Amino acid sequence: MSEDLKKTPLYDLHVELGAKMVPFAGYSMPVQYPAGIMTEHKHTRASAAIFDVSHMGIVRLMGENAISALESLLPADLENLAENSIRYSFFTNDDGGILDDLMITKVPGGLSLVINAACKDADIAHIKSKIGDQVEVEVEYDNALIALQGPKSVDVLARFDARCADMKFMTFMTLEIDGVNCQVSRSGYTGEDGYEIAIPADKAVAIVRRLLDESEVEVAGLGARDSLRMEAGLCLYGNDIDTTTTPIEAGLLWAIQKRRRAEGGFPGDDIILKQITDGAPRRLVGILPEGRAPLRPGVEIANAEGEVVGKVTSGGFGPSVGGPIAIAYVASDYKTPDTAVNALVRGKEMPCKVVKMPFEQKSYFRG
């Protein structure tokens, strides 16, 4: 099963550091290092950790039509996005479902997108077929992408380039790290302050080693990345959102800016705008079990009468919460925080309550 797996520029370093490598979206990726998921997770919240996210795709859309062209595929307001600012968005389909979620940065002369590894090829095909005649599509293959996450990230990175401290969350800048120009965003998917750093592939190992030399920094794998984003209440494509879920059901209305709500003009706009007005039949909510048994994806949620009213899409143990947490779709009647529900695990009813996400409060730098 492993012959055809792709390797990131940091593969050899992961192996050297003792990572347990697993197949993920066609890549061999570190799920954890010898410290373990629990320790890696807590270290990220307390200090700083490096994650390899090179499997994600970087695509640039260049040309004067880039903004209007991309706006025809998704509901973000890009006209009002300032240069070097970043916005979270998602490609929608005609049914109002989500094809992928992504980060969009306004760069000189166009837009830079970071897309999910598993959707990379489909996204690029989608972009080329729908707007390939309006923009120049450049796929970036020569970079490693790392995420430096955690409250100490700023102190660490400032030792290399002090300008990073003034960057606001969701902005972009070219910084010089150890003599190398790197494309840096103050962003991440852990619920912590931090940076995502694109490094020329041939310089990536050296720079990661330099960062790991700093006393605050440890490595962390996909396992910790997943538990961190779950605690932060952030959706994972393929689990919490996919082609069958609308942004309104997923609680992503905040990512559809006012102008787009008024004007529409994206795939599935009729369905999505109608749900904004009338409400969605189901909603993504946080689920906090009273007991200690983790709820895994697929676990059914029932009401007091035993009727199934929802299903878990992400779930496990939250190391910072200190107990099990889950994310689930429930019928809208059950979306209010503190609603009592039962999770059906191995034929037993486990009492839970609906909670507001995030499970762990974020600390982003807003300037």
Place this chain on the structure above:
Amino acid sequence: MSELKFSEDHEWILVDGDIGTVGITEFAQEQLGDVVFVEVPDEGKDLEQGDEAAVVESVKAASEVLAICDGEVIEGNEALVDEPSLVNSAPMGDGWFYKVKITDASQLEELMDEAGYKTFIEGQG
């Protein structure tokens, strides 16, 4: 005289007369990672070899502990309910899962001894 045996599912059973104490191996706990939840069988539960006897969940995933042999559970390790990490820190000791009154001793003959198990996990890489 007690005897330690191992299964291909990375469980061990310490046999003393017709009573066996069952747990998972060092190799298994390493593969699982940080254990955060354990469900052990209730006293009196009848197990058939291959049944789901216990549940062990790490941060990342849930796994089943299958009954290593037929028998009646005489005790589940309640300490694991409050302190699941015992499975990581002492898989062959305080992290045991349950004790069973063995009803078909012939099933134990198919299990590996310690040296055999060691060879077996080397093959698992």
